[in-house]
Amino acid sequence: MFDIQKIRKDFPILDQQVYGKPLVYLDNGATTQKPQVVLETLERLYDRENGNVHRGGHHLSVITTEHYEAARETVRQFIHAAHTHEIIFTHGTTSSINAVAFSFGEKYVRAGDEILVTEMEHHANIVPWQMLCERKGASLKVIPINEAGELRLETLETLITEKTRLLAVTQVSNVLGTVNPVKEIVEIAHRHDVPVLVDGAQGIQHEITDVTDMDCDFYVFSGHKIYGPTGIGVLYGKEKWLEVMPPYQGGGDMIKKVTFEKTVYEDLPLKFEAGTMNYIGAIGLAAALDYLRDLGLENIMAWEQELLDYATARLKEVPELKIYGNASHKTAILSFLIGDLHHSDVGTLLDKLGVAVRTGHHCAQPLCDHYGIAGTVRASFTFYNTKEEADRLFNSLLRIIEMLK
Amino acid sequence: MSIQDIQEEIVEEFSVYDDWMDKYNYLIELGKDLPPIDPKYKTDQYLIEGCTSRVWLHAGLDREGKMVLTADSDAIITRGIIALLIRVFSGHTPEEVKNADTAFLDRIGLQEHLSPTRANGLASMVRQIRMYAVALSAQK
Structure with missing residues (x-):
């Protein structure tokens, strides 16, 4: 009830x-409002349990690190990812998309290649790809919509070419509310060996999301749109991609060993988490996801x-x-x-x-x-x-x- | 009436409304009564950047060397705000307009009750009127 x-x-x-x-x-x-349990979590963390993650060997650092890694596991369960290390924390949807556009783009996109987006994308799922295209001499192609605001999927087979390197599509349109058939889109794209990034910013809080069933290659969303704190977001990527993609930011916490000659990067997920992460945001997000799960x-x-x-x-x-x-x-x-x-x-x-x-x-x-x-x-x-x-x-x-x- | 006197008059008019809906209602009525702009000025050249709605503004001089401002917008509240600005500044010399303040906008509470984007738009309109005044006083 x-x-x-x-x-x-x-x-x-x-x-x-x-x-x-x-x-x-x-x-x-x-943005969404925050339930009391999220507010209490944030207050408790700053009040009693704040220590930087993965760094100190002291009590507070150990507790925070445990909570932070538990938050990663909570996210994994919520989106039904296969592995916890496939969950990367970011600042939000926009930074997640930019991370993929940079990191995946560096490795796989060349002059003459194509990135496929849709006519109903938020600027956050257009501009990073446009910037990538400009860097690499690639071009952006667009899946059109019909009058009702649904994707014209019949155009997909012809829009995908052997030059298409990635398809980026929103799960739900932020203007129209349209829920896209992302599973079907992924299936078609995969038939042509094209990986798919799904922008879940407007989807995850309203639809049951199972990235394993959907089979998307990347899935991104923001904490603040799902009743969690601002400034925290998630990048889910399949292990096979994240393993081979280069890190997009260098710094502390993402390294195994640094010398002036060469740096050896950390394993997943830390390879993509340079610098002090918004760990309190991540733990707050997990509290929001727990709240939703209970409802x-x-x-x-x-x-x-x-x-x-x-x-x-x-x-x-x-x-x-x-x-x-x-x-x-x-x-x-x-x-x-x-x-x-x-x-x-x-x-x-x-x-x-x-x-x-x-x-x-x-x-x-x-x-x-x-x-x-x-x-x-x-x-x-x-x-x-x-x-x-x-x-x-x-x-x-x-x-x-x-x-x- | 001087620019300052007109501003006082507007502050007085707004002071009778204590509810913001009434103030907006008044702005809307002013917007509806705004005299039309000559269609030849309703082009991109006269468009003011930085407004949430489109605003066209034209300024010229009459035979007595006083500024004649005409404007339009596709949003009616914006038209009401423009109508206030025109009432204050139109019919005065460019020198007077150049040196006038716009304290009345704060005093009627308009500035603080506009969303930040609308407030930016309002600032753009005032800036544009001042720029016209500078250009027209140089022209004289």
């Missing part, structure tokens, strides 16, 4: 007023589906409102525009009514270009949201239309 009122008590930030109105937080696509991702998904259906129906009652992203399989993201009202006007007034949404191009300008729009208003729901909050959004929109018309 999903007791929403009990769950909301786990998120103290939700219980507050902004501009004298109860907060309705519908910007979960940008049950199936329960979360069922409630979010109910919220999506309810909110979609309500928004469809708003005159002249157009929803962007009508995929048959989507998460509880609702991007929309109302008539010719500017998204920033709607967003500004929603904010003053206590409803937090995001407006603009959502770091996906090519996607907005596809629809010929400058941006949208995006309401992104998650499991701690309620139907009453969807009503607040609906009623606020009616009031705003009245003001702006």
Whole structure:
């Protein structure tokens, strides 16, 4: 049984007023709020258990190192990876993608090669590949979408050529909410020996994710979008790739032996973790994943589906409102525009009514270009949201239309 | 009326609204009443960089050597903000505009209640008006 009122008590930030109105937080696509258990974990760590990982032989360092490595194992279990050493901690999705673009790119991408992305990618899954292409003289190719905001997979076989070195695709679109059939995409790509990176930033918190079943080569996500702290992220890579890829940053902790003549790198995963990692962030992330596991991702998904259906129906009652992203399989993201009202006007007034949404191009300008729009208003729901909050959004929109018309 | 007097007048008008929705409602009404810009100025050349919405701004001089500002935006709240700026600065000499402050924006609380991106946009608009004033005073 999903007791929403009990769950909301786990998120103290939700219980507050902004501009004298109860907060309705519908910007979960940008960042999520943290459950009490994560906040307590962070406080306890700094309060009682802080020592740098893998370094000192002293009590605090040993405890922190144990927690840190346990966090790695928690992540492994959460995404069902084969090995714990395939889990690399980073600063977030963007730094994970940049790491692969640099490290994999250094080893495998040459002039004339191609990297395949999709039209619905976040800039974080476009720009690092563009930079790689510029460094190497390679080129970027794009899988198009249809009007509903789904990938046109029938184009995939022709877009993949013998020059394709990697395919990078998002699990879930941050603007449209579209859930991509990543397993199918991986299968097609692998038939042509093309490895696949899946951007899980908007997927991992809303979909049951099994990288072994999906068979992707790389999977990346951010802690702060899955109820964990900011500044921590994950790069999962198959052992066969991580073993042969060169490290992308040098420094402490990633070495076995350093002399001025030659440095011998550490084994996985430390080879990719130069310098002091955000170990407190990693342990906080593990606390968030434990919290989700206890709630049950199936329960979360069922409630979010109910919220999506309810909110979609309500928004469809708003005159002249157009929803962007009508995929048959989507998460509880609702991007929309109302008539010719500017998204920033709607967003500004929603904010003053206590409803937090995001407006603009959502770091996906090519996607907005596809629809010929400058941006949208995006309401992104998650499991701690309620139907009453969807009503607040609906009623606020009616009031705003009245003001702006 | 001097630029300073107009600013005082606007501060006075806004002081009757204690709720932010009312202030925005007023801005929206001002936005709706903003006189249209000549379509020939609605081009990229007159676009101001750094705004969340598109803003076109043109400045010229009338026969008495006073600045005539016209503008448009695709966002109505932005149009309301521009309408305030035009009310303050249009009809004054470039020298007066160059030297005027914009304290009224802080005093009506607009600056702090805008999102950082909108506040940047507002700063860009003010900067653009001042640049026009500098250019037009050199032209005279």
